Amino acid sequence: MPKMGESIMEGTVLTWLKNVGESVAQDESVLEVATDKVDTEVPSTHAGTLVEILAQAGDVVAVGAPIARIDTNNASVATVSAALPAQTPAQSLATANGIQNHDAIEAASALVSNGLALLADPVKGRFYSPLVLSMCREENLPMDELERIPGTGKEGRVTKADLIAYLDARKEGHVTAHTPLAGSATAPTLAPTLAAVSASQIIGTKSVSGGDEIIEMDRMRKMIATRMVDSVRISPHVTSFVEADVTELVIWRNRMKNEFKKREGDALTFTPMFIEAVVKAIKDYPMINVSVVGDTIIKKKAINIGLAVALPSGNLIVPVIHNADQYSLVGLAHKVNDLARRARENKLTPDDLGGGTFTVSNVGSFGNVMGTPIIMQPQVAILALGAIQKKPAVIETPSGDLIGIRQMMFLSHSYDHRVVDGALGGMFVRRVADYLERFEINRAL
Numbered sequence: 001m002p003k004m005g006e007s008i009m010e011g012t013v014l015t016w017l018k019n020v021g022e023s024v025a026q027d028e029s030v031l032e033v034a035t036d037k038v039d040t041e042v043p044s045t046h047a048g049t050l051v052e053i054l055a056q057a058g059d060v061v062a063v064g065a066p067i068a069r070i071d072t073n074n075a076s077v078a079t080v081s082a083a084l085p086a087q088t089p090a091q092s093l094a095t096a097n098g099i100q101n102h103d104a105i106e107a108a109s110a111l112v113s114n115g116l117a118l119l120a121d122p123v124k125g126r127f128y129s130p131l132v133l134s135m136c137r138e139e140n141l142p143m144d145e146l147e148r149i150p151g152t153g154k155e156g157r158v159t160k161a162d163l164i165a166y167l168d169a170r171k172e173g174h175v176t177a178h179t180p181l182a183g184s185a186t187a188p189t190l191a192p193t194l195a196a197v198s199a200s201q202i203i204g205t206k207s208v209s210g211g212d213e214i215i216e217m218d219r220m221r222k223m224i225a226t227r228m229v230d231s232v233r234i235s236p237h238v239t240s241f242v243e244a245d246v247t248e249l250v251i252w253r254n255r256m257k258n259e260f261k262k263r264e265g266d267a268l269t270f271t272p273m274f275i276e277a278v279v280k281a282i283k284d285y286p287m288i289n290v291s292v293v294g295d296t297i298i299k300k301k302a303i304n305i306g307l308a309v310a311l312p313s314g315n316l317i318v319p320v321i322h323n324a325d326q327y328s329l330v331g332l333a334h335k336v337n338d339l340a341r342r343a344r345e346n347k348l349t350p351d352d353l354g355g356g357t358f359t360v361s362n363v364g365s366f367g368n369v370m371g372t373p374i375i376m377q378p379q380v381a382i383l384a385l386g387a388i389q390k391k392p393a394v395i396e397t398p399s400g401d402l403i404g405i406r407q408m409m410f411l412s413h414s415y416d417h418r419v420v421d422g423a424l425g426g427m428f429v430r431r432v433a434d435y436l437e438r439f440e441i442n443r444a445l
Contacts, residue, residue, distance in 0.1 A: 001033070001061045002042060010062045011035050013055045015153045017131065017160050024050050024070060031067070032129055034219065035350055041129055048072035122147035125218075125313035126156060127346065132163055139167055155218055220315045231377050235416040239372045240426045244433035246388060247407040248441040249273055256445060263445070264330065271362055272332035274385050275305050277435035278360060279325045285428045289357050290419065291378040297419055306356035306376060307336060309343040310366075317343050318376060320356040330445060363412075364388060370410040380420055383429065386410035 001011055014032040018024055029041035030050065048070040055067040122144060128136075136146055149166050151158040217225065253268060260268040282289045282303050289300045305324040309317050319339040321327070327335060342348050358379060363371040364387035371384040386409050393406040413429035 001055075001063050001065050001067050003063045010060055013057050013059050013061060013067065014039065015057055015129075015157070015159050016053060017041070018050050020050055020053060022050055024048060029131055039127060039129075039346075040350060041131060044070060046070055046072045117150070118145075118148040119150055123151075123156060126151070126158070127218075127313075128158060129160075131160055132158055133346075135160070135163055135167075141167075218313075218315075220313075220317075224316060227377065228374050231374050234377060235375050235380070236418060237372070237375065237414050238417045238420075238422065238425060239412055239414045240422065240429050241370060242411045242413075242426075242429045242433045244409055244411060244436050245393065245406050246409055246436050246439070249436055249439040250388060250407040252439060252441050252443060260330075260333070260445060264334070266334055266337050268333055269336065270388070271307070271336050271360075271385075272329055273439070274362070274436070275307075275321065275324060275332055275336070275360060276329055277432050278305065278358065278383060279303055280435050281428055281431040282358060283325065284431055285424060287424060288381050288415070288420065288428050290380055291357070292380060292416065292419055293378070300357040302355070302357060304355050304357045306359035306379075307339060308359060308361035308373075309340050312344060317348070317353070318356065318359060319343055319348055319352045320354065322355060358382070360385065364409065370412045372412060373414050375414060375416055380416035380418075381425070381428070382414050383432065384412040384414070386412065 011033040012035070014034050016031045018028075018030045024030055024044045024047060026045070026047040027043045030044045031042050033040060033042050050068060051071045052069040053067075054069065055061045055065075061067055124147065126147065128146070132146075135141075136143075146158065149158050149162060150156075152162050153159040249270070253270060253273065257268045260266070286299065289303060291298045291300065302323055303325045305321045306318040307321065309319060311317055319342075321332070321335050321339065324332065339348070339352065342352070356376060356379060359373075359376045359382040361371070361373050361382060362385045363373075364385050367387055369386045369389065371386070373382045373384045375382050388407050388409045390405050391408045392403055393408060395402045395404045395406070411429050411433055413425055413432075415425040415428075
């Protein structure tokens with residue numbers, strides 16, 4: 001089990017992408033592993049033949065512990081490969097699910113040869129491994145069709161074997177419009193392979209009283225729920241609010257966004273400017289960039305800014321900009337866009353998610369004016385950025401005060417009152433607002 005990021009000590013085996021006896025190329029993905037931060041495919045460190053699987057799907061394995069044995073002897077590889085008969089898609093499908101008996105393979109064969117049935121309703125928000133998505137792109141398989149393929153993996157995921165079996169069946173014209181109910185006369189008895197299962201069964205949804213539904217949380221939502229409850233239990237949360245006049249920042253961004261797009265080939269959003277102000281304020285108040293371990297405070301040297309990103313599934317993930325103080329504004333813009341893009345495409349690595357020291361959540365992107373965010377443990381503070389809105393405001397001038405239309409936003413700063421008092425928490429968010437209000441309107445890119 002490889003190390004997959006800072007502070008990650010173990011991983012859960014989700015699915016094996018290779019079966020015992022199959023040849024494995026160096027750097028070829030052999031299994032999917034889930035950590036408390038991300039799901040990822042694990043590549044083989046050597047070429048050879050997979051001769052033994054030591055950790056089964058669902059097993060939690062410590063980093064460094066063996067999970068499989070690969071024979072790297074060329075002669076042995078050739079001998080084993082020659083001795084193994086070529087598997088049909090049905091046999092691959094049955095083997096991928098740990099099914100070895102003749103009846104199961106016959107049932108899988110019936111599914112492949114007699115017809116794979118698409119689900120009646122698409123399964124929205126289901127996780128797909130990069131390998132499955134890559135195969136779909138190569139086969140020009142649309143997402144709405146992929147969402148209707150029954151999955152045999154954990155939580156109803158579509159595995160490589162599922163997709164191969166489906167593609168083979170589709171080429172032969174053996175795909176029907178929808179999956180019949182389990183237990184019907186036309187549904188082969190094979191569980192948990194590509195048996196006839198409704199979409200609601202796959203995602204754990206049941207009808208209650210003819211109207212209500214009980215929806216089982218997916219693995220990521222369970223982790224989010226656990227972490228949020230733990231954070232509120234661990235840290236006494238206090239939130240301070242500041243309203244900032246960001247008119248000049250808005251004017252500068254609107255003037256520069258087209259030039260930035262043309263020159264850099266990327267979008268210029270407000271987020272990198274917010275992060276730049278946060279980094280400057282952390283340098284002014286370094287005791288906000290700490291963590292708590294027992295009765296000790298660890299003052300962080302690196303400024304690693306976490307950026308909360310909403311996923312298409314509705315879940316939340318927080319990739320990290322490491323050493324954010326070493327980036328220019330242009331560099332921050334590229335980094336923000338890259339992390340957000342890869343987060344939504346499920347292409348983040350474990351290292352992208354570890355080591356954060358302070359987190360920013362842009363609730364304004366949902367039209368919210370303010371919020372009370374929950375701290376990402378073991379950090380001690382998080383900043384929510386509200387929507388920018390035009391408001392009437394008092395403008396002070398040497399000749400008197402005026403009422404004008406200004407671009408205003410709220411900053412909401414939640415902090416751990418064990419180690420961050422109201423003075424520090426309040427002064428920090430005020431300093432962030434000061435940097436935003438003093439943004440240089442004639443600044444060059």
